[in-house]
Amino acid sequence: MSNTATLIDNLKAEFQLEGNSALKSIKQTAWNTFETLGFPTVKNEEFKYTNFIPATKSNFTLQAKNSISLADFNSIELVKEEANVLVFVNGIFNTKLSNIISSKEEVYIATLAEALTDSKEEALITQHFAQYSNNISDAFTALSTALAKDGVYIHVAPNKVVSKPIVLYFIADTYTEEVFSQPRNLFIFDKNSQATIVESFTSFGNKVSFNNIVTEITVAKDAIIDYYKIQNENEKAYHVGTTQVNQKGNSVFNAVTVTLNGAIVRNNLNVVLDEEHVEANLFGLFLPSGNTHVDNHTIVDHAKPHCNSNELYKGVLDGKSTGVFNGKIFVRKDAQKTNAFQSNKSILLSDEATINTKPQLEIFADDVKCSHGATSGQLDAESLFYLRSRGLSEKSAKAMLVYAFASDVLSNIKIESLKLNLEHKIAEKLAVN
Amino acid sequence: MLSIKNLKASIGDKEILKGLSLDIKPGEVHAIMGPNGAGKSTLSSVLAGRSDYEVTGGSVEFLGKDLLEMSPEDRAREGVFLAFQYPIEIPGVSTTNFLKTAINEIRKHRGQDNLDAVSFLKMMKEKMKTVEIDQSLLSRSLNEGFSGGEKKRNEVFQMAMLEPKLAILDETDSGLDIDALRIVANGVNALRGKDNSFIVITHYQRLLDYIVPDFVHVLYNGKIVKSGTKELALELEEKGYDWIKEENKEAV
Numbered sequence: 001m002s003n004t005a006t007l008i009d010n011l012k013a014e015f016q017l018e019g020n021s022a023l024k025s026i027k028q029t030a031w032n033t034f035e036t037l038g039f040p041t042v043k044n045e046e047f048k049y050t051n052f053i054p055a056t057k058s059n060f061t062l063q064a065k066n067s068i069s070l071a072d073f074n075s076i077e078l079v080k081e082e083a084n085v086l087v088f089v090n091g092i093f094n095t096k097l098s099n100i101i102s103s104k105e106e107v108y109i110a111t112l113a114e115a116l117t118d119s120k121e122e123a124l125i126t127q128h129f130a131q132y133s134n135n136i137s138d139a140f141t142a143l144s145t146a147l148a149k150d151g152v153y154i155h156v157a158p159n160k161v162v163s164k165p166i167v168l169y170f171i172a173d174t175y176t177e178e179v180f181s182q183p184r185n186l187f188i189f190d191k192n193s194q195a196t197i198v199e200s201f202t203s204f205g206n207k208v209s210f211n212n213i214v215t216e217i218t219v220a221k222d223a224i225i226d227y228y229k230i231q232n233e234n235e236k237a238y239h240v241g242t243t244q245v246n247q248k249g250n251s252v253f254n255a256v257t258v259t260l261n262g263a264i265v266r267n268n269l270n271v272v273l274d275e276e277h278v279e280a281n282l283f284g285l286f287l288p289s290g291n292t293h294v295d296n297h298t299i300v301d302h303a304k305p306h307c308n309s310n311e312l313y314k315g316v317l318d319g320k321s322t323g324v325f326n327g328k329i330f331v332r333k334d335a336q337k338t339n340a341f342q343s344n345k346s347i348l349l350s351d352e353a354t355i356n357t358k359p360q361l362e363i364f365a366d367d368v369k370c371s372h373g374a375t376s377g378q379l380d381a382e383s384l385f386y387l388r389s390r391g392l393s394e395k396s397a398k399a400m401l402v403y404a405f406a407s408d409v410l411s412n413i414k415i416e417s418l419k420l421n422l423e424h425k426i427a428e429k430l431a432v433n
Numbered sequence: 434m435l436s437i438k439n440l441k442a443s444i445g446d447k448e449i450l451k452g453l454s455l456d457i458k459p460g461e462v463h464a465i466m467g468p469n470g471a472g473k474s475t476l477s478s479v480l481a482g483r484s485d486y487e488v489t490g491g492s493v494e495f496l497g498k499d500l501l502e503m504s505p506e507d508r509a510r511e512g513v514f515l516a517f518q519y520p521i522e523i524p525g526v527s528t529t530n531f532l533k534t535a536i537n538e539i540r541k542h543r544g545q546d547n548l549d550a551v552s553f554l555k556m557m558k559e560k561m562k563t564v565e566i567d568q569s570l571l572s573r574s575l576n577e578g579f580s581g582g583e584k585k586r587n588e589v590f591q592m593a594m595l596e597p598k599l600a601i602l603d604e605t606d607s608g609l610d611i612d613a614l615r616i617v618a619n620g621v622n623a624l625r626g627k628d629n630s631f632i633v634i635t636h637y638q639r640l641l642d643y644i645v646p647d648f649v650h651v652l653y654n655g656k657i658v659k660s661g662t663k664e665l666a667l668e669l670e671e672k673g674y675d676w677i678k679e680e681n682k683e684a685v
């Protein structure tokens with residue numbers, strides 16, 4: 001308890017009100033909320049299986065050094081195609097490793113801090129910041145809002161198509177210290193715009209890191225957005241990531257969340273289908289092993305009629321790892337003609353791995369099509385035998401079947417090198433376990 | 434090449450192979466016939482290394498090595514191939530896909546270098562021609578939506594690619610039309626040579642018109658109860674299995 005108090009004390013020392021009066025007031029309220037709530041314990045229903053309390057007792061530095069080299073960065077680069085690259089080390093923007101190639105015409109990309117110095121963008125930030133995320137009962141989000149300093153701000157103007165992907169690397173540098181960082185992102189996609197965003201999380205060194213990241217995304221009418229979140233941190237990395245999406249009429253939002261590694265990873269992906277004819281596709285793949293834990297919480301909120309949501313999360317669990325999938329679907333009273341599908345399938349590669357799945361459908365409209373399903377089991381023994389009888393080792397046969405299992409999630413990644421890279425990493429991972 | 438001595442195998446409490454013996458020399462083709470449920474597929478599964486079966490007695494030597502000690506993949510790498518009676522479907526895994534890995538793992542086992550993509554494709558093309566199979570079938574998920582005949586042809590294609598020393602064909606002719614039968618036989622005959630042996634399990638003598646066996650055996654009630662040459666197959670076709678059953682009554 002006393003150590004947690006220390007972290008909270010340190011965070012409080014960091015807390016300073018900056019920005020215009022509207023932002024100041026949002027941050028003050030958020031801080032008050034965080035102080036009242038504190039870090040969630042397992043008594044909190046939303047964190048029943050996912051306990052961050054022990055992690056908050058680490059000896060964190062809030063202003064960590066940055067010793068990531070270009071070689072380090074090259075070793076974790078995920079996208080080989082030409083792309084806009086923004087690198088953050090321990091939550092701080094790294095100019096040297098970053099490279100923005102798209103024109104200002106096409107897209108406004110800056111750090112949140114920098115964007116606030118531009119009066120036009122500042123007005124937009126003030127209008128959207130913390131307006132979609134849950135700053136009332138979610139302590140991690142409230143903490144992020146209160147202490148938001150740096151992160152990525154993306155603004156795509158109406159009818160603009162950002163041809164090159166925007167790839168954000170959040171690197172934890174734990175070579176010398178235990179680090180706590182809180183990047184905060186805001187993406188504004190105007191009417192009929194298109195863009196592809198990648199968020200990558202990795203870590204170096206073998207000390208503890210804690211990442212509490214919030215990304216807010218607002219998708220205006222007719223916009224089409226692809227969003228990929230890839231985690232591959234070390235066994236001492238704690239991660240709470242919240243992506244909050246608000247979609248307007250006829251827009252399409254495609255998300256693929258892939259979790260390869262991390263001590264305890266919590267992904268919150270919340271999408272509000274806020275006008276008619278919206279489409280949201282949420283895909284997830286998580287492959288915990290050893291003693292790691294991955295928790296995917298999603299909320300799909302059908303607020304308006306005639307919207308489609310489609311959700312598929314797949315888990316491959318090895319060792320003594322544990323997984324959680326909690327999928328909430330709300331269909332509000334006037335959201336008639338809603339189509340909402342959800343499926344969670346898991347493969348347990350070891351007898352000691354477990355998965356906890358909880359679909360939660362709350363439907364207040366009557367003319368809707370909703371379904372959910374969950375399965376878990378081992379790899380098919382017959383298929384394994386078949387492949388081995390052709391000369392494949394047990395490992396290769398397993399890897400091949402896991403690939404096949406994961407393929408309907410990975411196939412939704414439209415950046416070819418990213419997909420290949422992930423396939424490669426999955427193969428590597430299966431080969432060592 | 435293969436020497437099976439007094440082999441006994443059970444599944445659960447049920448003994449299925451009850452002391453089966455069989456000797457196969459390099460280059461020989463042995464046909465095994467016998468009524469439903471006699472244990473023919475059990476024998477092929479035990480030889481391929483399916484773990485559901487427990488071997489409770491006897492021995493199997495393959496090219497001087499104890500086959501029963503080996504993992505299924507090592508058996509394949511040493512040169513055993515089973516064309517399954519009921520090939521399964523594997524969604525998301527294509528034939529091309531796993532064959533490439535299989536061939537390279539087999540080559541590695543034999544101390545050979547990886548086959549490069551060009552040579553692999555060349556080999557594919559050649560074998561595709563032999564068994565008249567289409568590329569599109571090979572890039573689809575294994576057996577998913579394949580017709581019965583296509584599944585069997587795919588098994589023969591895999592055999593052609595892996596060039597085993599001992600191929601076991603478990604009712605590969607069942608469900609094939611006459612053309613397909615000829616094609617399957619072509620696949621076998623193309624591989625036939627002084628170092629390659631075959632066990633051909635079948636219910637129909639007509640296959641043996643295309644693949645002429647050196648020996649024909651009758652497997653009944655978990656044992657080889659009669660052996661002869663190809664004339665035995667004709668006799669079985671004509672007379673059925675009643676006389677065999679009669680002869681082995683006391684054994685049941």
Ligand SMILES: Nc1ncnc2c1ncn2[C@@H]1O[C@H](COP(=O)(O)OP(=O)(O)OP(=O)(O)O)[C@@H](O)[C@H]1O
Pocket residue numbers: 444445447449467468469470471472473474475476518
């Ligand atoms: N998993 C199992 N559990 C119980 N009995 C089994 C199992 N598998 C096979 N058997 C039994 O073993 C016996 C031999 O089966 P097998 O498949 O080897 O016969 P077969 O000679 O190949 O027959 P067919 O000509 O019909 O293919 C049968 O009586 C069958 O029911």
Ligand SMILES: [Mg+2]
Pocket residue numbers: 473474475518603604
């Ligand atoms: Mg059979």
